[in-house]
Amino acid sequence: xxxxxxxxxxxxxxxxxxxxxxxxxxxxxxDGVCKKDHSQILALEELAEIGRAAVACGVRKIRLTxxxxxxxxxxxxxxxxxxxxxxxKELTLTTNGAALxxxxxxxxxxxxxxxxxxxxxxxxxxxxxxxxxxxxxxTLSGLAAAEAAGFTGTKINxxxxxxxxxxxxxxxAALTREKDLCLRFIELMPLGECANWPRxxxxxxxxxxxxxxxxxxxxxxxxxxxxxxxxxRGTVGLIRPMSRCFCAACSRIRVTADGKLxxxxxxxxxxxxxxLRGAELEAAIRRGAAAKPAGHRLxxxxxxxxxxxxxxxxx
Ligand code: SAM
Ligand code: SF4
Numbered sequence: 001x002x003x004x005x006x007x008x009x010x011x012x013x014x015x016x017x018x019x020x021x022x023x024x025x026x027x028x029x030x031d032g033v034c035k036k037d038h039s040q041i042l043a044l045e046e047l048a049e050i051g052r053a054a055v056a057c058g059v060r061k062i063r064l065t066x067x068x069x070x071x072x073x074x075x076x077x078x079x080x081x082x083x084x085x086x087x088x089k090e091l092t093l094t095t096n097g098a099a100l101x102x103x104x105x106x107x108x109x110x111x112x113x114x115x116x117x118x119x120x121x122x123x124x125x126x127x128x129x130x131x132x133x134x135x136x137x138x139t140l141s142g143l144a145a146a147e148a149a150g151f152t153g154t155k156i157n158x159x160x161x162x163x164x165x166x167x168x169x170x171x172x173a174a175l176t177r178e179k180d181l182c183l184r185f186i187e188l189m190p191l192g193e194c195a196n197w198p199r200x201x202x203x204x205x206x207x208x209x210x211x212x213x214x215x216x217x218x219x220x221x222x223x224x225x226x227x228x229x230x231x232x233r234g235t236v237g238l239i240r241p242m243s244r245c246f247c248a249a250c251s252r253i254r255v256t257a258d259g260k261l262x263x264x265x266x267x268x269x270x271x272x273x274x275x276l277r278g279a280e281l282e283a284a285i286r287r288g289a290a291a292k293p294a295g296h297r298l299x300x301x302x303x304x305x306x307x308x309x310x311x312x313x314x315x
Pocket of ligand 1: 020026027065066067068069094095096116117118157158159186187188189190191194310311314315
């Protein structure tokens, strides 16, 4: 699919739930979200039909996300259904890792190609405070379980939080010394819970280059700048939605757990997909992809126009 500005759109982020077993400070309120009635959330068959239609429209990569996708009942069935889609090159999933010790092998068997695991700190106390409900050891065990299950090229997502985890840049990057991991530092975006956080929390990814002057640029991977420390096995990525807007290279569309297609994370534009099937659904997806806005204006000090929080949109 192409949008009206000539960008190829071939990547779908499909949110399977807005619920989560964590309450990360920057993402969700302390009380979580109001549990929606089952009927408000897409059923597995609806999610699979959206995946099918998206692939028929030219999507080649689907990332399952949320909320926490591993708390969604039937997630393994959904993975199996999506994996059967001819034309789908990559099925990936973003998770906080808490359920990976129990589920990594089953996810691999269900056809998930790659995992992104979110990890913002290596300090147990800080981890507890940041996630409100999480235990660091669980995510570390999850990473080990993913490796044991045969996952390779696992990416770790670390949101840069000024005054909170910028003292750990070197420690986090050291995870790539012995392992074939890509540790991606992501600039915090002001939306939802953190929209009005103080400026010092929003760090440019330049902080990583300053903390690790030995990093050597080795290219790019989608929207990430890729680096390596000479002699280390893994890589370090920088994702800079704030300091270097990558909207011109954006290839993604998102579908929320209640069935709204979002052409852009930061726009309030939503195209309802519920109730549509077959050719009608494909036409709606094409319309949504075509309508992608030129880009966001966060760096210019404008706030995100997204009316939902990150766990609702699907990060
Ligand atoms: N629960 C899963 C997880 O945490 O990996 C998947 C959903 S979560 C919303 C997806 C990713 O979005 C996580 O890596 C999280 O750190 C990131 N995220 C959430 N809010 C963000 C924000 N305001 N700016 C940048 N990244 C954010
Ligand atoms: Fe849950 Fe992921 Fe949001 Fe943390 S970032 S509260 S793990 S959805």
